[in-house]
Amino acid sequence: MPQALVNIAYLISALLFVFAFKGLSHPRTAIRGNLLGALGMLIAIVVTLMDKSIVSYELIILGFIIGGVIGAVLAIKVQMTAMPQMVALFNGFGGGASTLVAALAFIEATQLNKTLGTQETVATVASGIIGAVTFWGSLVAFGKLEGIIEERPVRYKGDQIVKILFALSSIILGIYFGLERDISYYWYLVAASSVLGVLLTIPIGGADMPVVISLLNSYSGLAACATGFVLNNNVLIISGSLVGASGIILTNLMCKAMNRSLTNVLFGGFGEIVAGADEDKVYGGKVKSASPEEVAMLLENARRVVIVPGYGMAVSQAQFAIRDLMKVLESKGIEVEFAIHPVAGRMPGHMNVLLAEANIPYEKLKEMDEINPTFEQTDVSIVIGANDVVNPLARTDSNSPIAGMPILDVDKSKTVVVIKRSLAPGFAGIPNPLFAADNTLMLFGDAKKMVQELINALKES
Incomplete structure (x- = not known):
């Protein structure tokens, strides 16, 4: 053409x-x-x-x-609840493809006795390093999301030094590849970068998976962009740049939503068990358990209800039951809205996707900045499987791992109903004083089952 x-x-x-x-x-x-x-x-x-x-x-x-x-x-x-794992795999395959294509382009040029210029050589090295890091980092992220690998951070003494050594090794091997034009050095740098990808992702906890996924998405775009320079393909350069830039922007937005820096996400080990976090001191004798019938009586007298979905909703696939609950409440003249935290779930927009699957009107989904000022006028807030994103310690304890993290201010509601299997901490590894607050009732059990029992109690009343 x-x-x-x-x-x-x-x-x-x-x-x-x-x-x-x-x-x-x-x-x-x-x-x-x-x-x-x-x-x-x-x-x-x-x-x-x-x-x-x-x-x-x-x-x-x-x-x-x-x-x-x-x-x-x-x-x-694949279930909608497994979409984060799928996205992680897509990111990984994109990075792996970029690594292989760059290698094959170099092999082809060598067979045709072509001399690669500086642009092609540097781009080949970048494709190898970024692509390998993306591929293996994404596989680790997939393993954590799927429960194959421990979700909490895996840390060891001197882990930061080990990562720096592998990063330097990848760069040095890339320099040797550029000087010697020997494909063996390329595979060495790919091997070193593969180990680096695992080491970079394995210490990151499940709470940071939304940020990690968006960052790996950016990496896959950058790898594709570098491969575009290897092949001198303009559309690959443009599309890779778009993905890389959008991924970085999204990563930055997610970090702001957690009030944390990207450096802290990558190296902070968020999600480790916090020493001295005394659950008995927080919960002892203060937690009030309720039955679905008691919660239904509260809802009968409410004028405004806010539902806060979390990862527990995704696990139990309770979104359809929640839709039915919304319809029952609205049939009784009760206003219902949904409060969406930017990092609720396992990836950006996870809750939005699940609620959309259940055909819940988008207009009812309110972002944190919009919904927070309305909690004081809310009769009942129903928290379904969320933990860290509603933990008031983010506002009150400057020493908390989540200090300063923007949260949903559900504790300001007249009554809070938390549907949760147990008092187990979230990914931050700390207790939640909301569960023991005077205006909180705990409805222990599977989210889908408890919501269905709520619906039955409301219909019977």
Whole structure:
């Protein structure tokens, strides 16, 4: 194809990617944004294949069929609660693909006796390092989210020094690769970077998974961008840059929502058991347990109810039961809204996705800044499986691991009902005084089952 036509097609793809991001910024336009992004990628792939004179279409079709079947099966089988794990895998596969493509481009150039320029050499090294870190870091994140690996931070003495040594080793091997033009050094740096990816992710606790996922997403984009420079492919450079930049922006927003720096997320070991956290002192003789029937009586007399979903809702898949509870309450003339914390769940927007799956109107989902001033006028707040994001220690204890973290001010409601299996701490590893507050009632049990019993009690009344 004429190069001018290729560049025009790539420009159209890039514009579609930009409009896709714009569409994905709001639920009403998310489907359209997703379709625009898919169309942009289709154009980029078709034009790239038509532009290359030596292409094994048989292998491409075979890969398309295999990947399509795997993707279709996953789309049908994977539960919405497992979407964070899926995103982690997607990030990892993107990084791994960038690493392999950069290696194959170098091997091809060597076989054709081509000399790589400085741009291609540096980009190849960047693809190898970032791609390997992304791939193995994402696999660790997947393991933590899936429960295969311990969710709490895995720390050991001198862990920071070990990470620095592997990072320096990757860089030094990259320099040797650039000087010697020997593919062996590339695989050495990939091996060192792979270990680095594991070491960077294994010390991070489950509470920080939303930040880690968005950061790994950025890494996968940067790896793709570097590979674009290796291949001199403009659309890959543009799309990789978009993903890398958006991932960094999202990571920064998530860190602000937790009142923590990225450095603290990566090296702070958030989620370790906090020494001296005396649960008996916080809870002893103060926790008041209630039955679904007692909570139903409270709700009968309420005018405004706010539901706060957390990871416990995702685990029990209680979103459909919560939708039914909302309908029952509204049929009795009670105003119902949902308070969404930016880092509730396992990835950005996790609660929004689950509630959307249950067809809960988006207008009822209120962000933290909008809902917090209204809690004092709320008769009953129902906390479903959330912990750290409603812990008042973030406001009252400057020595707490979550000190300064913006939280949902549910404790200011007239009555708080917490649906939780037990008094076990959240990922921060600290007790929650909200559970022992004078205006709090604990409804112990599985979220889905307890909500269903609430609905039955309300209907009977």
